[in-house]
Amino acid sequence: MPIEIKVKMDVDSMTDFMFYHIYSGSAGMMTLGLGALNVGCTIAFFLRGDYLMMLLFIVFAVLLLGVFPVFIRKKVAKQMENSKRLGVEVDYKFDEEGIETTTSYDSGKAPWDMFKKAASTKKNLIIYDGQKRAVILPVHQMGEQKEAVVELIRKHMPPSAVKIRRGFVKK
Template identity: 30%
Template sequence: MSAEFEVKMTPKIVFDFQLYHTYHSFSGIFGILFGIGTLILAVATFGKVSASMTAVYLLFTVYLLPLQPVLLYFRAAKQAKLNPVFQKPLAYVINDEGITSAQDGNEAHIGWEQVLKVRETKYSLLLYTGKRYCSILPKECMGNQLAAVAGLIKKHVKAEQIKVGE
């Protein structure tokens, strides 16, 4: 079994990855909880503390809850536009030996034993080979190859390392 496809990174795909990565980390979860906490604090202390203190609480709330995803989107758009690796399509071949990517005559191979975890987002499959190293495989780029890729992942990666359909 084998799957071949090309990946062209777009701001949407990079944003999807950054959202997942941010909000599935300790700091992302802490930021949400802290944002909710500052909102509760602003409401609970309204009129009991100075207006400037309430404004500080609300500023933290706005920064941590609705503004953070907006900032992530702009960072993703900038990264998709400026990162040289994202400028040209990456050709992927996924088979029983692992994952091979090629771009501009350069080729990289990842064996299945190097895949530490697999996660699914709305738009992509994420194959982590380290804490900070991840291959982003957009579903839209795989097209009808998605079932073959999923089958290869299930065949070669331990079930406890795979979390899809979250």
């Protein structure tokens, strides 16, 4: 029995997706690593009693781990407010064969073997195909179908490709 979900992207969900996409990539991982390194240097200089250097590294850590993410999130949200994609309603139909996508101007069906990765954030369920295009499903619009969709994803995709948090689907 197919599972149907109607989705209309909103600024909050798109911002969450873009933020995840940025910080799960190499530049984001490097930024988080540098932030952690600065925290380590802060602790090392504190233990040595070099409080001026400790202050310098704590400022860098706050910039990398706090200020930059806030600016990035605000910038992405501002860009998403003007996106034409936000007003389009998309109908997704999940079944044993794949995912069918329908909009007012286009439709298509993709078999499960086209999808290479599935991930979750607090606000979205994201399914990537082989060309790194994403199906973004806002959690608050999925309703009771969320568990069934996650079950289909886990059934049809390799476990190593599914990065859906355990607490995402409540048992």
